[in-house]
Amino acid sequence: MIDGEVYRVASLIAKANATENVRFAVGISHSKDEPDILKEMRTADKRMYEDKKRYYEEHPDRIYRQ
Secondary structure, eight states, X not given: OHHHHHXXXXXXXXXXXXXXXXXXXXXXXXXXXOOOHHHHHHHHHHHHHHHHXXXXXXXXXXXXXX
């Protein structure tokens, strides 16, 4: 099931990247062994901010907030 979810997220990212004006950061986390949903949400949130940081490092001209 997780492979399908990862594929859907990757597909959305590819579609956004094919446009000029649609961008979003993504962070996902999944664990069969971690019962604490809040911990998984924090991990996903951290990954989303890492994704956002990486994007703006690659595209500094697109930073709209300082």
